[in-house]
Amino acid sequence: MWEHYEHGADIGVRGxxxxxxxxxxxxxxAMTAVVADPAAVAPLEGVAIxxxxxxxxxxxxxxxxxxxxxxxxRRMLFSKFDVRVENAKLSAEAWGEAVDAARHHPAxxxxxxxxxxxxxxxxxxxxxxxxxxxx
Amino acid sequence: MELGxxxxxxxxxxxxxxQGAMRVPAIIYASEALMRDMDHKVYEQVVNVATLPGIxxxxxxxxDAHWGYGFPIGGVAAxxxxxxxxxxxxxxxxxxxxxxxxxRTGLKRPDVMKVQKELAHELSRSIPAGLGSTGAIRLGxxxxxxxxxxxxxxxxxxxxxxxxxxERIEEQGQMKHAKPGKVSPQAKKRQRDEMGTLGSGNHYxxxxxxxxxxxxxxxxxxxxxxxxxxVMIHCGSRGLGHQIGTEYLKAMxxxxxxxxxxxxxxxxxxxxxxxxxxQDYLGAMRAAINCALANxxxxxHLLRKVMREFLPQANLxxxxxxxxxxxxxxxxxxxxxxxxxxxxxxxxxxGHPDIPQPLRAAGQPVLIGGSMGTGSYVLxxxxxxxxxxxxxxxxxxxxxMSRHQALKTWQGRKVVDDLAxxxxxxxxxxxxGVAEEAPEAYKDVSAVVDSADAAGLARxxxxxxxxxxxxx
Numbered sequence: 001m002w003e004h005y006e007h008g009a010d011i012g013v014r015g016x017x018x019x020x021x022x023x024x025x026x027x028x029x030a031m032t033a034v035v036a037d038p039a040a041v042a043p044l045e046g047v048a049i050x051x052x053x054x055x056x057x058x059x060x061x062x063x064x065x066x067x068x069x070x071x072x073x074r075r076m077l078f079s080k081f082d083v084r085v086e087n088a089k090l091s092a093e094a095w096g097e098a099v100d101a102a103r104h105h106p107a108x109x110x111x112x113x114x115x116x117x118x119x120x121x122x123x124x125x126x127x128x129x130x131x132x133x134x135x
Numbered sequence: 136m137e138l139g140x141x142x143x144x145x146x147x148x149x150x151x152x153x154q155g156a157m158r159v160p161a162i163i164y165a166s167e168a169l170m171r172d173m174d175h176k177v178y179e180q181v182v183n184v185a186t187l188p189g190i191x192x193x194x195x196x197x198x199d200a201h202w203g204y205g206f207p208i209g210g211v212a213a214x215x216x217x218x219x220x221x222x223x224x225x226x227x228x229x230x231x232x233x234x235x236x237x238x239r240t241g242l243k244r245p246d247v248m249k250v251q252k253e254l255a256h257e258l259s260r261s262i263p264a265g266l267g268s269t270g271a272i273r274l275g276x277x278x279x280x281x282x283x284x285x286x287x288x289x290x291x292x293x294x295x296x297x298x299x300x301x302e303r304i305e306e307q308g309q310m311k312h313a314k315p316g317k318v319s320p321q322a323k324k325r326q327r328d329e330m331g332t333l334g335s336g337n338h339y340x341x342x343x344x345x346x347x348x349x350x351x352x353x354x355x356x357x358x359x360x361x362x363x364x365x366v367m368i369h370c371g372s373r374g375l376g377h378q379i380g381t382e383y384l385k386a387m388x389x390x391x392x393x394x395x396x397x398x399x400x401x402x403x404x405x406x407x408x409x410x411x412x413x414q415d416y417l418g419a420m421r422a423a424i425n426c427a428l429a430n431x432x433x434x435x436h437l438l439r440k441v442m443r444e445f446l447p448q449a450n451l452x453x454x455x456x457x458x459x460x461x462x463x464x465x466x467x468x469x470x471x472x473x474x475x476x477x478x479x480x481x482x483x484x485x486g487h488p489d490i491p492q493p494l495r496a497a498g499q500p501v502l503i504g505g506s507m508g509t510g511s512y513v514l515x516x517x518x519x520x521x522x523x524x525x526x527x528x529x530x531x532x533x534x535x536m537s538r539h540q541a542l543k544t545w546q547g548r549k550v551v552d553d554l555a556x557x558x559x560x561x562x563x564x565x566x567x568g569v570a571e572e573a574p575e576a577y578k579d580v581s582a583v584v585d586s587a588d589a590a591g592l593a594r595x596x597x598x599x600x601x602x603x604x605x606x607x
Contacts, residue, residue: 006537008174008202035266054389065381072325072374075267099267106266107567108335108538111229111377114204115388115402134204134229134377135336135538 002030005117007132012117013064014130020056020120023129024063025081028094031064031113031133032078035071036104041079043095052089056120060129063090064113068133071110075099108135136173147198147590148523151178156399157185157194164524164590165198169582172535176202177209183399184212188407189220191472195524197479198586199533199578204228205402208478211527213465215472216408221396222417223405224387226475227462229380231420232427233338233371234458235502235530236304237513238435240442241450242364244344247602250445251560254342255603259562261441262340262434263332264607268564270331272433279323282330283315283375286425287456290432300432302491303453305481308432310425314418318375319382322419325374326426331433335565335607337531337572338370339504340438343511343599353515353596356497357454365599366451367511368434369504370607371460372427379423383416408473417462424461431456454513455491455500457481459530467525474525482516482528482593490516501593503584504531506577507561507569508554510600512584514593528593532580541576542567550574554604563606572606 005012011034015026032038049066053059067078078096099106116132141149141163149170151161161181165173177200184206185194191213200209205225214220247254263270274282282289287308291298301308333340345363348354359365372379387404390412391397396405406412435451442449462475474481483490483499490499498515505511509532520526536544547566550573554561563569581598588595 004539006539008176008537009208009534011538053385058385058388062385068381069321069325069378072377073327075269101265101267101564105565105567106335107565107571109266111336112381112384114229115384115400115404116204118401132204 002026004030007116010132010134012130012132014128016123016126016128018126020127021083021085023127024060024083024085027060027129028064028067028081031067031110034110034133034135035106035108036077038079040104041077042097043080044097046093046095049092049094050090055088057118059088059090060120061113061115061118061131064131064133067094068110068112070094077104110135136170136175136178138170140178147586151182157182159185159190159193161185161194163196163200164586164592166582166586169198169586173200174202177207180205180207181210183403184210186399187221187403187405188396189214189218191215197527197529199529199531199583201533203477205400206475206477209529209533210477211475211479211524213467213472213474213525214408215470220408220473221405222408222413222462222473223403223475224380224384224416225402225404226477227420228460228477229377230371230460231376231380231423232458233460234427234456235504236368236431236435236456237454237502238366238451239358239454240364240366242446243362244364246446247342247364251602254445255560255562257441257445258340258603258605261437262605264605265335265564268332269328272330273328274330280315282429283318283422283425284313285309286428287432290429295433295436300453304428304456305458308428310421312418313421313425315422317415317418318379318422322375322378325378329373330430331437332373333370333434333607334373335568338607339507340366340368340434340605341601342366342603343601345597346600347598349595349597353497353594356494357500357513357596359513359597366438367502367504368431370430372423373430375426376423379419383419386412420462424458427458455502457502476527478530479527480530481526482520483526484516484518484520498594501528503529503580505580506532506574507572507604507606508559508574508601509580510598512580512595513597514584514587515596517591517594519591520593523592529583529587532577532583534576535578536576538571541571541573545570545573559601559604561604561606569606
């Protein structure tokens with residue numbers, strides 16, 4: 001499950017999951033939804049992503065920034081994610097397809113994931129992972 | 136915002152006295168109405184900036200201030216390197232050197248209206264805009280470094296523009312002391328085929344008509360008359376700048392403790408100017424400024440090509456090019472200071488040696504982009520702005536409503552149709568993007584400009600309204 005939340009000039013992305021990794025996957029899906037409808041993005045091509053950071057929260061920002069980089073240089077959108085998190089190290093695969101302006105109607109490009117309202121924490125029985133992305 | 140938190144120093148100046156960890160006071164310039172509507176986060180952020188090491192005089196916010204990343208958008212702060220002063224990635228922003236360029240055309244409204252539809256169509260075909268669009272220029276490794284060191288000067292040498300364009304750009308088109316070697320391979324890769332692209336979000340190219348002149352003397356020096364046609368381009372350093380902003384934000388956050396900096400908010404991540412991380416960031420950020428200047432220069436070249444085809448009598452000359460996300464070394468009160476302007480425009484007053492000779496008597500042109508379909512303004516720097524906020528002014532309207540809310544409130548198609556009914560043609564690859572940028576989602580740009588004028592930050596010169604808008 002994911003949702004967007006308000007930030008004056010930009011937009012917040014929030015993912016919920018049974019595990020931290022799942023919350024990271026859902027936050028990534030929320031980020032795709034800032035650009036286009038994730039349901040319209042076919043998971044045709046997989047990209048491997050690895051990153052690390054000093055703590056969980058910076059790892060979330062780093063994960064989203066790695067995705068933004070791949071979206072930018074490959075001109076792709078992603079709609080399916082498989083994330084593993086261990087000891088502040090993340091390895092993942094992201095599946096998606098090339099941007100098709102006529103089909104995806106991309107609204108904006110995401111410039112970067114910020115540290116504003118950045119939070120990775122226990123939430124009920126599961127986890128929440130959130131931050132604001134600059135568009 | 137709760138006005139009781141401030142000491143009102145004049146109708147347009149609101150002070151937060153130095154308290155707690157603040158090293159200097161904080162000052163917001165705005166009318167009472169703008170202050171009441173302003174996000175409380177601006178208060179927190181302008182106070183947080185005042186706690187940073189080496190800050191000089193005060194932490195400032197402009198009339199269009201809103202909630203940013205660490206620094207408020209519309210924030211201005213100067214740091215002294217000899218007093219432990221810092222440089223902050225958040226104080227510059229992700230879109231390094233995002234800015235506005237204004238060109239005079241020598242045309243009048245009827246010239247454009249005769250070919251409005253065809254011109255709008257051809258501009259939308261020729262100016263790459265929106266996510267996934269690419270430019271026609273591919274940069275190899277050595278050309279990339281030449282661009283990052285040379286800025287608009289590099290672009291002109293490659294044939295994109297005329298040498299006389301350069302004197303009408305801040306830094307004469309080339310930011311000195313750029314270090315392309317401090318820009319990561321990833322940042323360069325993101326830029327490989329993004330030269331000469333507009334980007335998305337609030338970026339645009341607009342054909343505009345001068346609809347009002349407020350200061351005849353300055354307007355005549357700027358060669359702007361009512362009924363004249365001008366073009367404004369708003370965009371920045373594209374993927375390269377975003378990647379640099381991202382990477383150095385992380386490096387500064389990780390290293391802050393090592394430099395003994397206590398951050399009230401991680402987003403305020405910064406490094407001493409006299410440190411390795413600080414110097415590396417400055418070198419990379421200056422390279423990104425050059426990228427933005429080169430990008431706006433190439434877009435100008437594409438614009439001139441289209442205009443020649445439809446309106447061969449047009450003569451597109453630069454009025455000026457300003458960047459509103461920067462950190463620059465400037466002399467203020469006899470000291471070399473590192474002035475951060477995040478969503479704020481430099482506004483040197485009359486006589487300043489950095490203003491091009493033909494404009495010097497009037498003050499530096501300050502170019503304020505409004506929201507799509509409303510209006511933009513040209514202002515001029517004032518002498519008193521130096522004492523008020525290190526010669527700085529506002530940069531735009533500022534959002535009044537989140538993208539989220541805008542999307543729920545408007546439909547892109549209807550926004551386009553409503554503006555067309557008012558004679559304004561919008562071209563955009565994304566109707567959703569148009570809805571998120573609906574004019575009503577922004578603050579009233581006139582109120583922001585009136586506050587800047589009344590506070591003395593810059594003098595109002597002319598208002599321009601769009602006839603064609605190419606949205607990213």
